[in-house]
Amino acid sequence: MKIGNLNIEGTAALAPMAGVSDRAFREICFDYGAAFAVTEMVSSKALTMQDKKSKELLVISEKEHPCAAQIFGDDPEIMAKAAKKAGTFSPDFIDINMGCPAPKIAGNGGGSALLKNPELISKIVREVRIATELPLTVKIRIGWDQDSINCTEVAKICEAEGADAITVHGRTKSQMYAPPVNYEMIKAVKEAVKIPVIGNGDITDIESAERMLNETGCDFLMVGRGALGNPWIFRKLNAYFSDGAVLSDPTVEERMEQMLAHIRKLVEYKGEYIGMREARKHSAWYIKGMRGAASFRQEIGKLEHIEELEYLADKIVKKCR
Numbered sequence: 001m002k003i004g005n006l007n008i009e010g011t012a013a014l015a016p017m018a019g020v021s022d023r024a025f026r027e028i029c030f031d032y033g034a035a036f037a038v039t040e041m042v043s044s045k046a047l048t049m050q051d052k053k054s055k056e057l058l059v060i061s062e063k064e065h066p067c068a069a070q071i072f073g074d075d076p077e078i079m080a081k082a083a084k085k086a087g088t089f090s091p092d093f094i095d096i097n098m099g100c101p102a103p104k105i106a107g108n109g110g111g112s113a114l115l116k117n118p119e120l121i122s123k124i125v126r127e128v129r130i131a132t133e134l135p136l137t138v139k140i141r142i143g144w145d146q147d148s149i150n151c152t153e154v155a156k157i158c159e160a161e162g163a164d165a166i167t168v169h170g171r172t173k174s175q176m177y178a179p180p181v182n183y184e185m186i187k188a189v190k191e192a193v194k195i196p197v198i199g200n201g202d203i204t205d206i207e208s209a210e211r212m213l214n215e216t217g218c219d220f221l222m223v224g225r226g227a228l229g230n231p232w233i234f235r236k237l238n239a240y241f242s243d244g245a246v247l248s249d250p251t252v253e254e255r256m257e258q259m260l261a262h263i264r265k266l267v268e269y270k271g272e273y274i275g276m277r278e279a280r281k282h283s284a285w286y287i288k289g290m291r292g293a294a295s296f297r298q299e300i301g302k303l304e305h306i307e308e309l310e311y312l313a314d315k316i317v318k319k320c321r
């Protein structure tokens with residue numbers, strides 16, 4: 001797939017996930033073959049006001065390319081300034097968030113709220129397009145609610161204003177994250193535009209990935225929750241779609257080793273206090289489905305130091321081997 005002049009190899013990208021797809025997780029997913037990644041969403045307003053936390057979210061390391069910087073907001077001028085600013089953090093492209101349903105974002109006119117205002121979408125994409133020479137993508141949902149599904153119109157507007165690709169999460173804003181995914185509407189977007197369409201929603205394994213590709217005809221895949229505690233998904237999808245190989249699941253030892261490597265990275269990048277607090281959710285995802293997971297989760301909820309997690313990982317390996 002090509003996003004503007006950018007060549008994208010592979011099968012699936014890591015979705016932007018606020019509070020999850022940070023630098024540590026993105027690097028790990030790249031190690032396992034993610035084709036590209038997108039930063040957590042960054043407020044255009046905060047970024048243009050030099051907010052330190054927003055700038056930290058945009059730090060992209062050497063090991064994670066191609067990576068997009070994602071911005072959100074509802075003011076075309078501020079979005080344009082933010083795109084320019086985001087471009088100074090060396091992303092490979094800029095992504096505009098038009099899908100976030102969170103009240104804090106959509107309640108202020110950004111994210112999925114933009115879907116209700118195609119004219120504003122047009123202005124935002126136009127201004128951002130002018131502001132940056134980097135390739136530009138837009139991530140949308142299929143509409144605000146069941147009665148206002150308008151993804152084909154939105155996608156055509158984005159294309160006309162210069163977007164280089166569109167990611168479609170196959171749900172309305174009202175559906176939040178609940179199944180089902182609407183493959184028909186992703187297919188309709190694919191048929192409506194010439195730029196690449198990236199299909200997103202509930203891809204958790206080979207079967208669901210194949211379903212997304214077959215039912216929508218989309219050009220590429222994006223995986224969000226299916227990668228939580230499961231960065232191996234990218235390796236599996238690549239192996240299957242490149243030569244039909246079905247790789248086996250990682251062993252408990254491998255899972256625990258990867259979990260520890262992930263949390264060590266988190267602590268390195270964010271310090272022990274924040275890193276170990278964020279480690280709690282990631283560790284719980286890594287042990288999901290394992291024997292005794294419920295009791296381990298209680299211990300995980302109290303983690304303060306990496307040594308406690310090392311001890312726990314050892315216990316889990318002994319119990320589940």
Ligand SMILES: Cc1cc2nc3c(=O)[nH]c(=O)nc-3n(C[C@H](O)[C@H](O)[C@H](O)COP(=O)(O)O)c2cc1C
Pocket residue numbers: 015016017018019020039040041070097098099100139169177200201202203222223224225226
């Ligand atoms: C915890 C969480 C945080 C998310 N944050 C963002 C975000 O910052 N920007 C964005 O465009 N989408 C965000 N999303 C939506 C995902 O990118 C994706 O579209 C959605 O989860 C559906 O894909 P999945 O079924 O593969 O998870 C988030 C989703 C989750 C679960």
